[in-house]
Amino acid sequence: MVSSTLRPRHRASRGVECQHCNLCDLCLPAGLMPEELRRVGGRLVAGRRKVGEDEVLFHAGDRFDAIYAVWTGFFKTVLRSSAGRRQVTGFQMAGELLGLDAIDTGSYGVDAVALEDSEVCVIPYHRLATLAGRLAPLQAQFHRLMSRQIASDQAAMLQLGSMCAEERVAAFLLDLLHRLEARGGSATAMRLRMSREEIGSFLGLKLETVSRTLSSFHARGLLVVRQRDITVLAPDGLRQLLERAAA
């Protein structure tokens, strides 16, 4: 008994059907049976929105009404303190959600900025809440994704709180590669979408330190770095860097 509300026809308003999306086993509908997927149909995603490189999907403080799922492209989220400090709190790629921190306060807490030309699925929160109430597997998957964000934020806290610069950079590279591999990318090579400064902000380091650390890895034969192209030659070498740590 969802009444199909009449909405003005503009580009982003056409329903998008999850069952025809190639990301459906990575994103919100993951774990749904074909029959359930069909029930979701086009009622979850209100539409797609293009966000050009360096454009802002939403600003901290904007009124919250939708979660966004990255469909194509790459984003960063930036938290700004009242004192003007800035901290990159994460990088998001296909199938990952943006805006989860806004449910509590009703307004977004971070800026979401595209690092390359991107497209996102617009998921009005009230639609998600309604559908999740009826479709237990959808609710379950939504909870899993929020939970995953919590776990990944805590992993970031571990990096920031108890690793030295080399370890942070190594962990960062391995995490990125792992996520790209899960999306069909190479397990060893990638093109970074973010600048040294953005990496540094995420890792609590200055851009020079990031640069020096990458150069050092290069010199030790762990990887090849040429600007934003990185090829890891010895992933186990990076992993060992993380393993051999004092308590």
Next chain:
Amino acid sequence: MVSSTLRPRHRASRGVECQHCNLCDLCLPAGLMPEELRRVGGRLVAGRRKVGEDEVLFHAGDRFDAIYAVWTGFFKTVLRSSAGRRQVTGFQMAGELLGLDAIDTGSYGVDAVALEDSEVCVIPYHRLATLAGRLAPLQAQFHRLMSRQIASDQAAMLQLGSMCAEERVAAFLLDLLHRLEARGGSATAMRLRMSREEIGSFLGLKLETVSRTLSSFHARGLLVVRQRDITVLAPDGLRQLLERAAA
């Protein structure tokens, strides 16, 4: 002092009714109307469990089947890396939830340790999921609490990634006081439940640095510190420390 989490005798058989709990507007049932609260009745909380000081509520890796809500007392959560690094990822007090990071993987990701004699409400996740599917306001509040945890973890990332030691300690004290005040405590005085080392682990500092910083605040007349008793004399002084920061 080492204790096992396998303690069947703590398993309470009687349901606990949220509508008779003094925390009901801080915790999971917050925002529910009396009528809805009655519908929840004793079907959400399976029972209460006592956890003595230094005892472990759950270990990282334990199979996940319940969320816990702190009823009385005080907890810390500790994330351990494969290399043996340890990071305190948070401190939890009355009305706050433990175990949210476990929904995704099906096992807890951190250790939860009581810092004083405590009691928690045991909320089997399947019960919560079922009830949330039927009671939209309960679902909404659960989402808000997960969202709040994400936002607070990101605030911690900001502290760890872009603040100096003094700023971290000031922010930490103000946050603790704020949360205690929301629970009816004093806005200026408190007894810390955790050691300098645990504060340091949370803030990414060594215990000596925490101690020195508190001494320095004391010397400047911002607060009085005597072991674990802290009285803030100039909360605005602490706030100013945070405000006057370079970008």
Next chain:
DNA sequence: CGCGAACTTGAGGCGTGTCAACCCCTGTGG
């Protein structure tokens, strides 16, 4: 072809870590 942004590299300073000594509380047992 040349400008600017991003990146790299170097030299020196500073904040926090490390190591060690000491102090203060609390609990315990004579």
Next chain:
DNA sequence: CCACAGGGGTTGACACGCCTCAAGTTCGCG
């Protein structure tokens, strides 16, 4: 009631990793 032990906390001296500042290089793009 006091002596003592032990853990947590404080303080000091020094070391070191990362930051700061600055110069130079590479690359993309008009």
